Amino acid sequence: MDKTVPAGAAILLDFIRKIEAGRTDRASYDVIYGKNQHKLKKQITAMTIGELVDEQVSFTKRFKSSASGGYQFMRKTLQDLSRELRLSGKQMFDPDLQDRLGYHLLKRRGYEEFMAGKITMTEFAKRLAMEWASFPVLAATKGQHQQLKRGQSYYDGDALNKALVKPEDIEVILRKAKAAGNELPALAPKKLEAESLPPEPEKPKPVWKSKRAWLWSYIGTMSPAALMGAFDWRVQMVIVLSIIGISIYSILTMKQVKDKIIELVEAL
Numbered sequence: 047m048d049k050t051v052p053a054g055a056a057i058l059l060d061f062i063r064k065i066e067a068g069r070t071d072r073a074s075y076d077v078i079y080g081k082n083q084h085k086l087k088k089q090i091t092a093m094t095i096g097e098l099v100d101e102q103v104s105f106t107k108r109f110k111s112s113a114s115g116g117y118q119f120m121r122k123t124l125q126d127l128s129r130e131l132r133l134s135g136k137q138m139f140d141p142d143l144q145d146r147l148g149y150h151l152l153k154r155r156g157y158e159e160f161m162a163g164k165i166t167m168t169e170f171a172k173r174l175a176m177e178w179a180s181f182p183v184l185a186a187t188k189g190q191h192q193q194l195k196r197g198q199s200y201y202d203g204d205a206l207n208k209a210l211v212k213p214e215d216i217e218v219i220l221r222k223a224k225a226a227g228n229e230l231p232a233l234a235p236k237k238l239e240a241e242s243l244p245p246e247p248e249k250p251k252p253v254w255k256s257k258r259a260w261l262w263s264y265i266g267t268m269s270p271a272a273l274m275g276a277f278d279w280r281v282q283m284v285i286v287l288s289i290i291g292i293s294i295y296s297i298l299t300m301k302q303v304k305d306k307i308i309e310l311v312e313a314l
Contacts, residue, residue, distance in 0.1 A: 048145035053226040059148045061219045063116040065180050075141040079111035096135030117148040175200040179207035
């Protein structure tokens with residue numbers, strides 16, 4: 047579910063996808079009317095919204111309906127949403143976009159008013175049934191084609207649509223959605239836990255990998271030999287000069303000394 051969809055709406059959208067597409071997994075977003083998605087050369091989540099709208103013309107001819115995606119968007123609905131939300135048509139029709147579009151449809155049908163207690167559950171359910179033909183109305187009302195009883199699809203009588211869920215199930219899910227509220231999904235606990243942990247201390251290098259250790263070992267070994275005159279004076283001179291050079295290098299490369307030198311240079 048897209049992270050911009052609040053908790054209550056996410057519960058509703060998952061339920062709608064289960065009823066409309068027959069599943070709630072990633073594959074649910076590729077479903078087209080009549081479960082005919084396997085007949086397509088390209089899955090709809092790999093299309094842009096503009097490409098899909100163009101393809102839906104053939105869906106109507108081949109499969110009797112243009113309903114596409116996890117929320118079974120009709121071609122006209124996608125065109126209306128594109129104009130209303132000023133979509134370029136180049137956005138990928140991926141699961142996140144479908145979730146955001148589905149959420150916008152919920153808001154169109156009175157989701158925010160229902161959550162705020164401004165319209166009744168029965169009224170909101172009727173509006174949802176007007177958007178999704180598989181949803182039943184919760185009370186007797188006038189439908190698109192005929193007078194309806196509780197539990198019938200708003201479009202009952204068109205020989206194409208019928209309610210696929212019991213009205214009692216709608217009431218249960220609407221209560222759950224309202225109880226969940228409009229909070230945005232929190233970060234996963236594992237991620238929060240990982241972010242709160244202090245950084246691991248840097249492990250010291252093994253002695254045998256330390257250049258400084260080898261340099262000081264050389265100084266400690268050669269200094270006594272040079273002082274005791276164990277070599278020819280020319281060799282001793284080379285050893286003394288190398289010891290002096292190594293000592294200067296070791297001192298200058300110490301972090302504290304390097305930092306101090308940088309401070310002095312920057313101060314000039």
